[in-house]
Amino acid sequence: MKNHLLLATVLMLVATSSFGQKFFTKSGKIDFDATSPASPEKIEGVNRTATCVVDTKTGAIQFAVLMKGFAFERALMEEHFNENYVESHKFPKAEFKGSIINNETINYAKDGTYSVTVKGKLTIHGETKEVETPGKLTVQGGKINANASFSILLSDYKVSIPGLVADKVSKTAKLIISCSLEPLKS
Amino acid sequence: MKRKKIILYVLLSVLVIGGAVGIYIYKEYNRAHKDxxxxxxxxxxxxxxxxxxxxxxxxxxxxxxxxxxxxxxxxxxxxxxxxxxxxxxxxxxxxxxxxxxxxxxxxxxxxxxxxxxxxxxxxxxxxxxxxxxxxxxxxxxxxxxxxxx
Known part of the structure; x- marks a missing residue:
């Protein structure tokens, strides 16, 4: 009986300490913008099905997104993005694995907006590069909103732009991340 | 006279082909996503x-x-x-x-x-x-x- 009580107490402690430690979403939003000053129109796509998980204890942060899930206003632009640029049939997924390097400065138990710096490895088009970006975490009512915006050099990820449209498409792409994370109950 | 006719035909063909290509590009560019x-x-x-x-x-x-x-x-x-x-x-x-x-x-x-x-x-x-x-x-x-x- 004593052993059972002890086991129950240990299990409860483990459950309590792990509750709310990880936060996640499966409907994160990522905006992609490769509009250049010479572009005749905006070259923008949006993906609303990004998976993101944050471990508040360690500061580890991960993203996964399916490239085919980026929606563009024009059908032709979307086809070019998938077939010619990111080759999503060959490289269906983009991933980020990194950490919040100033995680200790965030009080996840207290509502507020915290400035963060995220650093890690970003894989797009089968190429992995180190990226670092400032961002904001807003803790509110037991949930976390994560926002960041940064630019990547398309050539770093071996995304080549055909000469014919080289001046119409920016050499860098701006990525705007916006996620509303909920506690993982497990 | 014959030469003039040939030039006219060539010009007309160029216009027709150019127009068709233009219409195709315009339509492709503005093509909507399929429902x-x-x-x-x-x-x-x-x-x-x-x-x-x-x-x-x-x-x-x-x-x-x-x-x-x-x-x-x-x-x-x-x-x-x-x-x-x-x-x-x-x-x-x-x-x-x-x-x-x-x-x-x-x-x-x-x-x-x-x-x-x-x-x-x-x-x-x-x-x-x-x-x-x-x-x-x-x-x-x-x-x-x-x-x-």
Whole structure:
């Protein structure tokens, strides 16, 4: 009986300490913008099905997104993005694995907006590069909103732009991340 | 005289061909996305069977289903609406973390509004792939989806 009580107490402690430690979403939003000053129109796509998980204890942060899930206003632009640029049939997924390097400065138990710096490895088009970006975490009512915006050099990820449209498409792409994370109950 | 005629024909041909190319480029450039409602499904499958297939062999399943039009029937685990009014319908077994997540095409959003948890529905959409995740549960993503097809 004593052993059972002890086991129950240990299990409860483990459950309590792990509750709310990880936060996640499966409907994160990522905006992609490769509009250049010479572009005749905006070259923008949006993906609303990004998976993101944050471990508040360690500061580890991960993203996964399916490239085919980026929606563009024009059908032709979307086809070019998938077939010619990111080759999503060959490289269906983009991933980020990194950490919040100033995680200790965030009080996840207290509502507020915290400035963060995220650093890690970003894989797009089968190429992995180190990226670092400032961002904001807003803790509110037991949930976390994560926002960041940064630019990547398309050539770093071996995304080549055909000469014919080289001046119409920016050499860098701006990525705007916006996620509303909920506690993982497990 | 003959030479003049040839030049005229050449000029006319150039004009006709140029015009046709111009119209083609204009139409291609402005081509709208196809409404999934009007597309014939390449595969009709139950949500749980599709999940099992991807779980057992992700690579082969991706090859088979990626970019295909799927009609997936399953139980609605959840219906979500984001801050901009975009709906997602999540199909699958409530005892499992894995799901078929269907992003509803904005022009068909109103149809998703009437879908409730526990309903059995068919959703037709374009398969954009599989996100394997041991901790959060794995997902098959359908985009440009429509309900009840």
């Amino acid at each position: 999934t409602a009007g597309l014939k499904p390449d595969f009709t499958v139950a949500a749980n069977d599709l999940l099992k297939e991807f779980e057992s062999n992700e690579q082969a399943s991706n090859k088979k289903y990626w970019d295909m039009v799927l009609s997936v029937e399953g139980m609605v685990k959840d219906v979500t609406r984001d801050d901009r009014g975009f709906y997602s319908v999540i199909l699958g077994d409530t005892t499992s973390l894995s799901s078929v997540r269907c992003s509803i095409d904005s022009i068909h959003g109103s149809e998703a509004a009437s879908v409730k948890r526990g309903h059995i529905v068919s959703v037709k959409g374009i398969c954009s792939g599989y996100n394997a995740d041991d901790m959060l549960g794995s997902d098959i993503i359908l985009v440009r989806s429509v309900i009840g097809q």
